Every structure is written in C-alpha cells, then in structure tokens.
Amino acid sequence: MSGEYAVDVRDGRVGQVMGRVGGYVQLRPVGGGREWDCPPEAVGEATVGEVLRARVRQINQDGRLP
Known part of the structure; x- marks a missing residue:
C-alpha cells in the first residue's frame, strides 16, 4: 500500500x-509536507x-503571490 494515495475519511484529506x-497508517499531503497518522x-x-483535485489545489496554493 505504500506509495499509493488514500483519503482520511474523518476530514477528507488526500x-x-x-x-x-x-x-x-502514515499519510503525507499530496504536495509534500508533514505526515499525519x-x-x-x-x-x-x-x-x-x-x-x-488535491494536486491542483497544491499547485494553486504554491503559485499565490505573498
């Protein structure tokens, strides 16, 4: 299962x-970042x-200007 994508059904995070x-199970956000259990x-x-959708959301967030 390692390397695959999953959804935390408690809050919908991918x-x-x-x-x-x-x-x-340890999950890491699609764009990288801190893992959660x-x-x-x-x-x-x-x-x-x-x-x-999670990837696009991360790309959009990364592209925002300060």
Whole structure:
C-alpha cells in the first residue's frame, strides 16, 4: 500500500501512504509536507479525481503571490 494515495475519511484529506507505524497508517499531503497518522479504519481509497483535485489545489496554493 505504500506509495499509493488514500483519503482520511474523518476530514477528507488526500495523502500519499508512507507506511504504518504503531498501528496507524502514515499519510503525507499530496504536495509534500508533514505526515499525519490515520487509524486504519478511517483510511479510504482515493479516486483519480480526488488525487488530481488535491494536486491542483497544491499547485494553486504554491503559485499565490505573498
């Protein structure tokens, strides 16, 4: 499952699966950043559309001027 994308169904965040630690699945935001722990029962499969939306959201955020 590592390297795949998943949805944290608790809040809808999409992240890349980085691995499992202490019974939790570790997810990293699509554009990179700090990982978060998600209980396995709250991990859902991310659709292609959800991953693309997360990527576009990150690109738009990165492109904003200060």
